Amino acid sequence: MDLKIKNVHLFDPLNKIDEVGTLLIDKGKVIKGSESSARQEIDGKGLYLFPGFVDVHSHFREPGAEDAETIETGSKAAVKGGYTSVCVMPNTGPPIDNEGLVRFIKEKSEEVGLCRVFPIGTVTKGRKGKELSEMAHLYEAGCVAFSDDGDCVMNSSVMRNALEYSKLFNVPIIDHPEDVFLSNKGQMHEGSVSTELGFKGIPDISESTVVARDILLSKFTQGRIHLAHVSTADSVKLIKDWETDKVTSEVTPHHLLLSDDEIKDFDPNKKMKPPLRTRYDVEVMQKAVKDGLIEVVATDHAPHPDYKKELEFAEAAFGVTGLETSFAVLYTELVKKGKLTLGILIKALSSSPCNIFNLPLGEVKEGATADFTIVDLKGVWEVTTDVFASKAKNSPFLGRKLKGIVRYCIVDGRTIFKNGDFIS
Amino acid sequence: MGLDRKDLLGIQDLSIDEIEEILTTAEHMEEILTRPIKKAPTLRGITVANLFFEPSTRTLNSFTLAEKRLSADSINLSAASSSVLKGETLLDTAKNIQAMEVDVMVVRHSMPGSPHFLAKRLKASVINAGDGCHEHPTQALLDIMTIKKNFPSFKDLKIAIIGDIKHSRVSRSLILGLKKMGAKITLCAPPTLLPLWLEPFGVEFEYSLEKTLPGKDILYILRIQKERQEESFLPSLREYIKNYSLTYEKLRKFASKEVLIMHPGPINRGIEIESRIADSEYSLVLNQVTSGVAVRMSILYLLTQRKLYGSKD
Amino acid sequence: MNIQFKDKRILLDKMEMQRTIERLSSEIIKDNPDIEVLCIMGIRKRGDILAKRLANILKKTTSWEIEVGVLDITLYRDDLTIYGPKPIIGSTYFPSSIDGKEVLLVDDVIYTGRTIRSALDEIMDYGRPLRIKLAVLVNRGGRELPILPDYTGISVELGEKEEIQVLLKETDKEDMVKVVEVKNGIR
Numbered sequence: 001m002d003l004k005i006k007n008v009h010l011f012d013p014l015n016k017i018d019e020v021g022t023l024l025i026d027k028g029k030v031i032k033g034s035e036s037s038a039r040q041e042i043d044g045k046g047l048y049l050f051p052g053f054v055d056v057h058s059h060f061r062e063p064g065a066e067d068a069e070t071i072e073t074g075s076k077a078a079v080k081g082g083y084t085s086v087c088v089m090p091n092t093g094p095p096i097d098n099e100g101l102v103r104f105i106k107e108k109s110e111e112v113g114l115c116r117v118f119p120i121g122t123v124t125k126g127r128k129g130k131e132l133s134e135m136a137h138l139y140e141a142g143c144v145a146f147s148d149d150g151d152c153v154m155n156s157s158v159m160r161n162a163l164e165y166s167k168l169f170n171v172p173i174i175d176h177p178e179d180v181f182l183s184n185k186g187q188m189h190e191g192s193v194s195t196e197l198g199f200k201g202i203p204d205i206s207e208s209t210v211v212a213r214d215i216l217l218s219k220f221t222q223g224r225i226h227l228a229h230v231s232t233a234d235s236v237k238l239i240k241d242w243e244t245d246k247v248t249s250e251v252t253p254h255h256l257l258l259s260d261d262e263i264k265d266f267d268p269n270k271k272m273k274p275p276l277r278t279r280y281d282v283e284v285m286q287k288a289v290k291d292g293l294i295e296v297v298a299t300d301h302a303p304h305p306d307y308k309k310e311l312e313f314a315e316a317a318f319g320v321t322g323l324e325t326s327f328a329v330l331y332t333e334l335v336k337k338g339k340l341t342l343g344i345l346i347k348a349l350s351s352s353p354c355n356i357f358n359l360p361l362g363e364v365k366e367g368a369t370a371d372f373t374i375v376d377l378k379g380v381w382e383v384t385t386d387v388f389a390s391k392a393k394n395s396p397f398l399g400r401k402l403k404g405i406v407r408y409c410i411v412d413g414r415t416i417f418k419n420g421d422f423i424s
Numbered sequence: 425m426g427l428d429r430k431d432l433l434g435i436q437d438l439s440i441d442e443i444e445e446i447l448t449t450a451e452h453m454e455e456i457l458t459r460p461i462k463k464a465p466t467l468r469g470i471t472v473a474n475l476f477f478e479p480s481t482r483t484l485n486s487f488t489l490a491e492k493r494l495s496a497d498s499i500n501l502s503a504a505s506s507s508v509l510k511g512e513t514l515l516d517t518a519k520n521i522q523a524m525e526v527d528v529m530v531v532r533h534s535m536p537g538s539p540h541f542l543a544k545r546l547k548a549s550v551i552n553a554g555d556g557c558h559e560h561p562t563q564a565l566l567d568i569m570t571i572k573k574n575f576p577s578f579k580d581l582k583i584a585i586i587g588d589i590k591h592s593r594v595s596r597s598l599i600l601g602l603k604k605m606g607a608k609i610t611l612c613a614p615p616t617l618l619p620l621w622l623e624p625f626g627v628e629f630e631y632s633l634e635k636t637l638p639g640k641d642i643l644y645i646l647r648i649q650k651e652r653q654e655e656s657f658l659p660s661l662r663e664y665i666k667n668y669s670l671t672y673e674k675l676r677k678f679a680s681k682e683v684l685i686m687h688p689g690p691i692n693r694g695i696e697i698e699s700r701i702a703d704s705e706y707s708l709v710l711n712q713v714t715s716g717v718a719v720r721m722s723i724l725y726l727l728t729q730r731k732l733y734g735s736k737d
Numbered sequence: 738m739n740i741q742f743k744d745k746r747i748l749l750d751k752m753e754m755q756r757t758i759e760r761l762s763s764e765i766i767k768d769n770p771d772i773e774v775l776c777i778m779g780i781r782k783r784g785d786i787l788a789k790r791l792a793n794i795l796k797k798t799t800s801w802e803i804e805v806g807v808l809d810i811t812l813y814r815d816d817l818t819i820y821g822p823k824p825i826i827g828s829t830y831f832p833s834s835i836d837g838k839e840v841l842l843v844d845d846v847i848y849t850g851r852t853i854r855s856a857l858d859e860i861m862d863y864g865r866p867l868r869i870k871l872a873v874l875v876n877r878g879g880r881e882l883p884i885l886p887d888y889t890g891i892s893v894e895l896g897e898k899e900e901i902q903v904l905l906k907e908t909d910k911e912d913m914v915k916v917v918e919v920k921n922g923i924r
Contacts, residue, residue: 187536190620191621192621192623192624193624194621195619195620195621195622195624196436196596196624196625197536197537197558198536198555198556198557198558198559198593198596199536199556199557199558265540266536266537266540266541268541307513310513310515311513311514311515311541312514312533312535312537312538312541312542313535313536313537313538313541314535314536314537314538314556315513315514315535
């Protein structure tokens, strides 16, 4: 037997397990059996064991912008935040629109040997929104979904075809819902705060009108669509009204916690797309996760080097990091404050994304994949620029004291992260 | 008493007491401007850099004169001559200037929050000389000073601001400042030039100029930018003039006899305001300009006292 | 930090102050100034009040409407720190052009001489007076600049931690000059 984790609080909401016990792992799988000695033993006293977290929306920037992040530093950031699987977006330079690049990412991540990395292929060639990518080739090379993330597929006819064609593989198209004509040169959410600060705004209709279009296209084509980083109350209302298993969606930790009034200090680390919306939108987002209307919490981890962020607000790049703070900030601000149960949060971070994207899921059950995260929920840490494993420091949560320190990450039965050290 | 702050970034974060102190000090500064030698040695040894990343003549000249009147040394850096064009970041530019032992930076920038961004990262005092469509605090203060000289109290003073409210930093600062002083404000503009979200400002609005004019003590006319037509905010300048240009005829027909006219300049004669009014006894435009130098002297003085003699604690 | 004072001794009471000001005015007259070009400039705060009182007495004795002005030297000071919190600026007022005038500068206390230095600088920015003279109510020694008053009410030497307080009824409800002890404070 490879690994024995004892005295740990096993927490697996999918299998309704919530008790202190022992977990045995051999050859990458959870096994039953006698508690004989194992090659490695972890004493999990006082710690919680969760299914390994899965992020379906990260940017590792490789190839093309290695000064922001690489597959190696991105993987480290992921593991430090408790993620055992990460899906990486194809808005790299060049974009991931061919099998060669898919293989490059897979090989590179195997070399790094930390979390599992799943490439997402582009919907259109060169992410230009005109011609469909060679989806079948991309799928066979290992893509788990298709997306032109960062840009919306504005041409509805192209989107329609993508939704129809992807039915071949039963994987979703991830759309970045944003009408670029409505958001134009906007810098932040259009509303009373943008009016006060004098910024050109990104109205919520720039998102919700495209959400409506995508839902109707999915209904029409019966293709699967996954709505990335949903942020407005109207989007949630549309998702609720058209509830269908073909349409799934995700929300980011920052859209669950922060609102546009945070920008009054002009902090470039509060600038991202979609922008931070109003306090009301934030409340609607929290309720949507609580009610299961939005199934997935995804980070939209968007690392940028300081010279693209340490600028006046309007010049700073859009995007914030998220992998390392995601669980702790949601646990501290939502679970500890009674706004969300731990069970719903863990599902949104593990079983729900695995289900939608058909990814390996850690479960406390015989024969399941041994991907787990062990967390000290009482541990307190402060988010400072020194703590990140990511190359980038552009977190909107800098300065916060958070509860929840990831102690171990186990991927495929192998301990790859132990008390701050990476073991590849 | 005293301005115990490093920077002056906006009217938003000034208390009424601070506004009053700036204005009181400015009134005394105005006295210096009437002397035969219009200069005091107060800021000898203080260096001020005027960083103007957006074209401006009026505000830059007003600041430069204020600096000279108080004997500060000053340098001007405009966007055209700056390394910003060579790809240097704003922060790097400012840090380079600071490294030359500059005490105060007066910053004009086309992006909201740029002076705030610099203020947080620099030891030098930062004065906002206009940031995008956000704030223009020294303009609002000089306007408030001009009004104060003409009216005994701000309470229930009725002021209409007419023109491109949406794209105007002057209107934002002025609204915030006048509200703090207790005035009643009505905004008048075509719907495309009014922000959709006005609740935080606590002001009334009116699309019709004819309905706006009666009963007002002051009409504050904003400059209309010709670009607004190209950006499809206005069908044509001609149509704006028809509905919103303040003409002598409209003034006599609808406005009170004692009404006073203000304008932040530069004036587009014949567009937002008729020439005849701009030069009439109704107009406070040139008084505004004089107050401008005094207000800027006052701010430079109050901010640098902290630097010269330490903060109160 | 609030500075606290403890009264130690009274130098001038109400009557004595009145007599001192009268003596100062007769000394000024004795010097035969050209009263028609005399301009009395009081240094804010309290010097301006003393200037008015002096002028009133001179007006009575000479029957001439003597010009009185106010000098606010805040913008010319070089010693603000010593006086703690930032002072409030007041305006300077000259009754008329000072070119060719006999200026009589009036202050309540002369100590380091720096206030007078500032006042001289400021006057020079306004024009070219014929002559400037200085009258003070109290000369407390401790000069840091070569400046001496032409007319002195009283002279006094102070011990360590001692301060002069001049109270005038226009601003302080009573007329009195006293020595106080500084209990705590920067000095």
